[in-house]
Amino acid sequence: MNQIKIGRFIAERRKANNLTQLQLAEKLNITDRAVSKWENGKSLPDSSIMLELCEILKISVNDLLSGEVVTMENYNKNSEEKLLEMVKEKQKADKRLLQMEVFAGVMAGIPFAVCAVIGLTVPMEEWKQAVIVLSGIIPLLTAIPFLLRIEQVAGFYECRHCRHQYVPEYKPVFMAPHIGRTRYMRCPECRKYSWQKKVVSKD
Numbered sequence: 001m002n003q004i005k006i007g008r009f010i011a012e013r014r015k016a017n018n019l020t021q022l023q024l025a026e027k028l029n030i031t032d033r034a035v036s037k038w039e040n041g042k043s044l045p046d047s048s049i050m051l052e053l054c055e056i057l058k059i060s061v062n063d064l065l066s067g068e069v070v071t072m073e074n075y076n077k078n079s080e081e082k083l084l085e086m087v088k089e090k091q092k093a094d095k096r097l098l099q100m101e102v103f104a105g106v107m108a109g110i111p112f113a114v115c116a117v118i119g120l121t122v123p124m125e126e127w128k129q130a131v132i133v134l135s136g137i138i139p140l141l142t143a144i145p146f147l148l149r150i151e152q153v154a155g156f157y158e159c160r161h162c163r164h165q166y167v168p169e170y171k172p173v174f175m176a177p178h179i180g181r182t183r184y185m186r187c188p189e190c191r192k193y194s195w196q197k198k199v200v201s202k203d
């Protein structure tokens with residue numbers, strides 16, 4: 001989204017409708033400073049007032065976000081570009097999430113390993129052993145639901161049989177046997193079980 005272009009477009013449409021910044025602001029119950037910020041490309045209108053703003057400026061939300069009146073000719077191209085941009089953003093966010101998962105997994109795994117080694121190798125009373133092992137298990141148990149949540153929502157799982165890519169429910173992800181991120185789950189498309197790989201881009 002091009003904020004500068006959107007800002008210029010808002011100014012252009014406001015003037016075309018014979019409104020001052022103050023008049024437009026009053027109609028929307030906001031300050032004229034906010035309008036000025038949009039028009040200078042410093043901020044975007046809040047989504048809660050976008051519909052009303054578009055109504056006043058006599059444009060569609062698609063026009064507003066494109067920074068121009070969208071004709072049938074450029075409509076498809078525009079919406080495709082916007083869609084592509086959204087997909088790109090999602091993929092970037094998914095990659096970051098999966099990297100974070102590894103990091104969080106390691107952070108929870110280290111105390112577990114340390115406590116397990118100490119608890120099981122250093123001679124001490126049994127109750128102390130139990131306390132040490134437990135205190136290593138707790139961070140791991142706390143982290144696991146978060147880690148699984150990330151695996152569920154980031155990217156897609158791909159069926160080995162029909163190559164169908166999908167976002168599964170939390171429960172099958174939780175229940176499935178897995179090796180790393182590859183999980184043995186049932187494909188919702190062909191209903192067959194397979195070891196499904198995690199993929200970030202859908203194709």
Ligand SMILES: [Zn+2]
Nearest residue numbers: 159162187190
């Ligand atoms: Zn399948």
